[in-house]
Amino acid sequence: MTQKALKVQDQDVVRSTNEFLKQLLSSGKIQALLVPQSTPSKKVVYPVLIADPKKLHADVIAPVLPVATATMISKMTKIQPPSKPIGVVLRSCQIRALIELVKLNQANLTNIIIIGVDCPGTFPINIYADFPEKKTPTQVIVDMMTQKTTDAEQYLRSACQVCKDPIPMNADIVLGLYGTDIEKEIIIEAHTEIGKELLKDLNLENEKEGKTREKAVKDIREQKDKKRAAFLKQTEGINGIEKIAEFFDKCVNCHNCRQACPICYCKECLFDSAVFDAEAYKFIRKAENKGLVKMPSDALLFQLGRMNHMILSCVECGLCEQACPNTIPLMEVFIPAAENAQKEFTYHPGKDKTEKIPMIVYREDEFLEVGEK
Amino acid sequence: MSEEKNDHKTKVFEPKIVGFLCNWCSYAGADLAGTSRIQYPPNIRIIRVMCSGSVDSMYILRALLEGADGVFVGGCHPGDCHYIDGNYKARRRMVLLENILGTLGLEKERVWLRWISASEGQKFADTMREMTESIRKLGPNPIAKHWNL
Numbered sequence: 001m002t003q004k005a006l007k008v009q010d011q012d013v014v015r016s017t018n019e020f021l022k023q024l025l026s027s028g029k030i031q032a033l034l035v036p037q038s039t040p041s042k043k044v045v046y047p048v049l050i051a052d053p054k055k056l057h058a059d060v061i062a063p064v065l066p067v068a069t070a071t072m073i074s075k076m077t078k079i080q081p082p083s084k085p086i087g088v089v090l091r092s093c094q095i096r097a098l099i100e101l102v103k104l105n106q107a108n109l110t111n112i113i114i115i116g117v118d119c120p121g122t123f124p125i126n127i128y129a130d131f132p133e134k135k136t137p138t139q140v141i142v143d144m145m146t147q148k149t150t151d152a153e154q155y156l157r158s159a160c161q162v163c164k165d166p167i168p169m170n171a172d173i174v175l176g177l178y179g180t181d182i183e184k185e186i187i188i189e190a191h192t193e194i195g196k197e198l199l200k201d202l203n204l205e206n207e208k209e210g211k212t213r214e215k216a217v218k219d220i221r222e223q224k225d226k227k228r229a230a231f232l233k234q235t236e237g238i239n240g241i242e243k244i245a246e247f248f249d250k251c252v253n254c255h256n257c258r259q260a261c262p263i264c265y266c267k268e269c270l271f272d273s274a275v276f277d278a279e280a281y282k283f284i285r286k287a288e289n290k291g292l293v294k295m296p297s298d299a300l301l302f303q304l305g306r307m308n309h310m311i312l313s314c315v316e317c318g319l320c321e322q323a324c325p326n327t328i329p330l331m332e333v334f335i336p337a338a339e340n341a342q343k344e345f346t347y348h349p350g351k352d353k354t355e356k357i358p359m360i361v362y363r364e365d366e367f368l369e370v371g372e373k
Numbered sequence: 374m375s376e377e378k379n380d381h382k383t384k385v386f387e388p389k390i391v392g393f394l395c396n397w398c399s400y401a402g403a404d405l406a407g408t409s410r411i412q413y414p415p416n417i418r419i420i421r422v423m424c425s426g427s428v429d430s431m432y433i434l435r436a437l438l439e440g441a442d443g444v445f446v447g448g449c450h451p452g453d454c455h456y457i458d459g460n461y462k463a464r465r466r467m468v469l470l471e472n473i474l475g476t477l478g479l480e481k482e483r484v485w486l487r488w489i490s491a492s493e494g495q496k497f498a499d500t501m502r503e504m505t506e507s508i509r510k511l512g513p514n515p516i517a518k519h520w521n522l
Contacts, residue, residue, distance in 0.1 A: 240478030241516050249521070270431065289440060290520045300522040301438050305431045308473055333476065341472045345465075359469070362461035364451060370467050371451070371460075371486045 002190045003213075004204040006175075011183040013142060017175060018058045020188070021115075023202050024087060025053045030113060030198070034073070034088040036062055043129040047072050049086075060089055060117045060175060063141045063152070064128035068262035068319055070097035074107040081110035085194075088112055091119045092168045093159075093317040096350020097262035099170055100313040103357050106265045113194060116168025118177035120145050120152070121160030124322055145182050158331045159318020162228040167217055169351060173198065178220055179213030187213055232339065235332045245300065247333060250326035253299040257330060260323035263310040271302050307337055312358050313349045314338040388442035388508040392417040393428045397455040398490045399447025405494030413498035414505040417445060424448070425486070426459025430470040433484055437474075440517035443483045443508040447497075450488040460488065480511055 008016040025033050035058035037048040045062040047069045069090055076082075090098065095116055101107040120141050122128075131137050133151070144152035153161075168174050172195035176187030188204055190196040238247055255271060258264045276298050287293045316338060321330040342348065345358040394400040400421045406413060422428055425448025433444045446467070448460035463486065471481040485504055489497050516522070 239476060241519060244477055245519055245522055286439070290518065292520045294521045297522070301431070301435055304434050304438075304473060304477065307476075308430045308434065308469065311473075312469065337473065337476055340475070341469055344468060344472055359462065359465060362458060362465055364461065367464050367468050370471075371448075371464050371488060 002196055002199065003207040004188045004190075004199060005180075005207045006186040006188050006204055008182065008184055008186060013182050013186065014059050014061055014138060017060050017186065018056060020175075020186075020202070020204075021058050021060075021087075021089070022053050022056050024198060025050070025056060027198070027201060029085065030087045031082070031084045032086045033058075034069070034086065036060060036069075036089060038062070044125060045128075049076075058089065059138060061120075061141055061177075062128075062138050063120065063122045063155075064125055064137070065091065065094075065122045065317065065319065065322075066125050068097060068260065068317065069094040070101055070107070070262040071265075073098055073112065074101045074262075074265065077108040077110070077112065078106055081108040081112065083111065085111045085113050087115050089115045089117060090168070090171075091117060091122075092165050093119070093163070093315045094262070095168050095170055096165065096315040097317060099350040099353055100263055100315065100357070101265065102353065103355075104263075104265060104313070113173070113198065114168075114171045115173045115175065116171030117175045118168070119160075119163070119166045120177060121156040121163065121166070123152075123155040124157055127155050142182065145177055157318050157322065158231075158329065159316055159321065159335070161224075162231045162331075162335065163224055163316065164221075164228060165350075166220060166224065170353060171195075176213055179216030228335075232336055235336050238332055238336075244333070248300055248303055248328065250328050251299045251303060252326065253296045253302055254325060255302070256323040256325060257320035258306055260319040261306075261310060262315070262317060262319065263313045264306065271298070271305070307334065311338050311341045312345060312347055314342075315349050386509055386513060388416050388505060388513070389440070390417045390443040390445055390504060390508065391436040391441045392419045392445040392447065393422050393425070393432065394419055394445075394447040394489075395425045395449060395455075395459075396421055396423050398449035398453065398488075399425075399497070401491035402447070402489040402493045402497040405491065406498045407494075409494050411494055411498040413501040416505045416508075417501055424454065424456050424459035425463035426454070426456065426461075426466075428463060428466070430466055430473070433470060434473070437477075437479065437483065437514060438516055438522055440514055442511075442514045442517070443485070443504060445500075445504060446484070446486045447489050448486070450490055453490065477516075479514075479516065482507065482511060483514065 006020050032051045034047050034049050036045045037058050038045050044066050045059050045064050050056050128137050140152045143149045172192045174189040180187050190199050318331050347358050425446055428446050436444050448463055454460045467486045474481050487500055
């Protein structure tokens, strides 16, 4: 790994990172960049694919994740990956989601240069778009990172508050925000040979001290782990059929959560099919069995079915929760479920590119207690 | 329906069990039990599937949410799968499902995965007896009375 430093001009971290990306794109070594960039209204920051360096106004700090960027990369690499390198700027959770999509044969990393950014967390899209403070959301996050105020913490999405991997893994280049005063300097790391090659001719300074970042990364992990443990403790009570039924009471079976999920990739979802339409007498029989039946009658089956299908690859990005029109705090059920299921198979989604997803591999001598007693 | 039975305290609770049996082994095992006239409790409703590995956990969850008291999945013995490794995959799925049943607060003993070969008619009958008794002890599926799922 090579570590370099990017000097921040006028304390403007957004402009300086943008300048860095502009240098990268102008170098001609990559033909396009997928970056988070504000829409003209400045209300939301979307992933934007940029070919012309003059049009590049990336905001890699903006604390918002409107859509799963990993899904966008799946869309543009699944049929045919690019013939020349393109760079994609991603948060840690989206890199992990992308790696899972690769394992699921839904994305192709050929000629994809992953540029990871240390993630301070994101706000719900509605709060970001209509921010209640005078400062911009980006400034609030920068103030949190430079330890001026902790205002940002109250806005963070619950998934971000308990994130276990805010530091990107499997990236070629990492923009390090932890362990540096980001209003003065940003750490740029090359984690692969390709990353090193790309950084070679750019206008960067050599980083001298590497220890501060290591410590800051350890600190932030510990801080998040503590919050996570408290979160898991606090959500323990959501268990059992009564509590689960109550939890999903507001679910209107709209499937927005599935739409937002980077892992749910099926082109034809069972729950959109006609499987749950049936002759009237079948519904009446069901009503007769229980005395009465709620319509639609498959909302909980959808939630549990979806959970069952994606939970081992769940990267806990929390986009399902953000997409819920009735603000069901889905992370309170999905994070504990992911924690348990992934522990069972000692699987860390997005960590190891070469590891196969647990449901397609097996060992003959495992789980012997299941199957025969 | 299990509720109805409970109203009459004198009547024993007859669990409803949905069974997914693989075409190549367990279904043939059940068939052998029938053609050999081996008696077993009639509590199981058998659905033939091509492989235990093809039983998506969704099928099992749906049966349970609709009020089945137990679900039985039967496959070939490890190493004998007609599709080489379907039953090993079924076993992994079962482990994942048990996790989700935990969230639902449902006893994992309501879902059984067993290996029954085509020649094991007696074993099929014995297993059915064992499972019916076991579920009878557990009592009716608590989900059955929930209509708001």
